[in-house]
Amino acid sequence: MGTGKHEKGKCRDVFALLSEYLDRELTPQTCAEIEAHLAGCPPCIEFLNSLKRTVRLCHDCEGGEKPRPLTPEQRDKLMAAYRTYLTSNRG
Amino acid sequence: MAASDTRDEVALARDLIAGEPGAFDRFVEVFRSKIFHYAQTVCGRREDAEEVAQDTLLKVFSNFGQLREPERVKAWVFRIARNECLMRRRKSVFAPTQELSLDDFLPHQDQDDGRRLEIADWSALPDDQALREELKEVVHAAIGKLPEIYRAVMTLRDIEELSTEETADVLDISVEAVKTRLHRARLSVRQKLEEYMKGARAGGRR
Numbered sequence: 216m217g218t219g220k221h222e223k224g225k226c227r228d229v230f231a232l233l234s235e236y237l238d239r240e241l242t243p244q245t246c247a248e249i250e251a252h253l254a255g256c257p258p259c260i261e262f263l264n265s266l267k268r269t270v271r272l273c274h275d276c277e278g279g280e281k282p283r284p285l286t287p288e289q290r291d292k293l294m295a296a297y298r299t300y301l302t303s304n305r306g
Numbered sequence: 307m308a309a310s311d312t313r314d315e316v317a318l319a320r321d322l323i324a325g326e327p328g329a330f331d332r333f334v335e336v337f338r339s340k341i342f343h344y345a346q347t348v349c350g351r352r353e354d355a356e357e358v359a360q361d362t363l364l365k366v367f368s369n370f371g372q373l374r375e376p377e378r379v380k381a382w383v384f385r386i387a388r389n390e391c392l393m394r395r396r397k398s399v400f401a402p403t404q405e406l407s408l409d410d411f412l413p414h415q416d417q418d419d420g421r422r423l424e425i426a427d428w429s430a431l432p433d434d435q436a437l438r439e440e441l442k443e444v445v446h447a448a449i450g451k452l453p454e455i456y457r458a459v460m461t462l463r464d465i466e467e468l469s470t471e472e473t474a475d476v477l478d479i480s481v482e483a484v485k486t487r488l489h490r491a492r493l494s495v496r497q498k499l500e501e502y503m504k505g506a507r508a509g510g511r512r
Contacts, residue, residue, distance in 0.1 A: 231408055234489035240470065262413055269496040272445050273464035275438070279446060282342040282356050285334065289360055293334060296367035301325050304371060 225252055229259055233266055312380065312467075319379035322370070338363060340380075340466060341387045347449060347461045348391045358394065362387040381472035384462060388476055404453045411493035441499065448498035449491075456491040463488050 229252050235241050236249050253260050285293075318336060321329035338359050345358035365386050373382050449460055462473045463484070470488075474481045 227412060230412060231489070234492055235485055238470070240485065258413070265500065266492060266496055269445075269492055269499055270464055272438075272441055272499070273449075273460065273492075273495065274467065276442050276445050276449075277343070277465050279343055279442075280346065280352075281339060282359055285338065290334070293360075293363050293367055294330065296364055297322075297330055297370070300367055300370045304323070 226256065226259055229253070229256075230262070233263055236263075237267060237270060315380050316376050319373065319376040323373075323376065334363060337366070337383055341383065344384060344387055344458075344461050344466065345391055347465075348388075348454065348458050349394055350450075354391075354394050358387060358390045362390050365390075378472070380466065381468055381476055384466070384468065384476045388458070406453065406456060406490040406494055408490065408493070411490070411497055441502070444499055444502045445495055448495040451498075452491055452494060456487050456494070459484055459487040460491040460495070464492070 229249050232241060232245065232249060236246065241249070253263065315336065318329060318333050322333050341359040341362050342355045345362075346352060346355035349355055349358065362383065366383055369386075373379060449457055452460065458477055459473060462468045462476060463470065468476065470481055470484050473488075474484045477484070479487075
């Protein structure tokens with residue numbers, strides 16, 4: 216993978232693994248190799264940081280538009296199914 | 307954030323199993339909103355998403371006895387929601403599936419000197435609430451434009467914060483496919499945000 220310096224091929228290798236790196240899904244050895252490359256490659260660090268911000272913004276997107284309120288009929292149907300479950304669960 | 311949310315959802319599932327007063331309405335409130343959001347992202351239409359939310363919850367309550375591990379409640383609910391979405395596939399939204407290529411997002415593939423990269427200044431991302439809301443809109447729009455296979459993965463992993471394994475289970479795909487699709491989806495959304503920020507700066511926004 217690469218050490219230190221901005222080189223097209225190395226950057227591409229690192230680039231392909233950045234999400235897994237952020238998600239801590241890589242082996243310690245691969246992480247160390249990536250970090251060794253990042254240490255000398257400001258563009259890759261900058262890119263990594265922008266990807267991190269993107270993921271954080273996505274996390275903030277939970278919620279968003281809301282459905283219309285549940286109608287009494289819809290709630291009744293769901294409640295009936297739940298009651299059936301509770302009855303069979305206790306029986 | 308994600309860990310405490312997950313604990314809340316698991317606690318909610320346990321309360322529901324125990325028949326605790328109030329658990330039903332809390333569960334419906336929390337999960338209806340999540341299912342609606344997922345379905346709207348995947349199906350595209352508000353009416354479909356509301357229908358998916360109702361039908362999913364009906365199946366959830368009817369089959370609650372099949373939930374063996376309350377710890378997995380969220381993945382279990384989303385798996386049912388995913389099937390409900392599949393039943394409502396609309397050609398206009400689901401086809402054709404276009405693969406995103408990693409190379410399309412490489413910022414410096416044609417440059418020898420990476421230090422001249424044109425990456426927008428992300429360190430200046432606003433703390434200002436109004437601008438954050440604006441960027442969230444950009445993210446929503448960017449996710450909405452992704453091909454369906456990427457949209458679903460990104461919604462489950464980065465918005466609902468399911469694990470890679472849970473997402474693979476919900477979508478019936480391999481863990482490797484989740485990782486590949488998630489990375490490409492993130493790169494695509496990142497690119498849209500970057501374009502937006504460059505445009506905002508060029509327009510004298512900040």
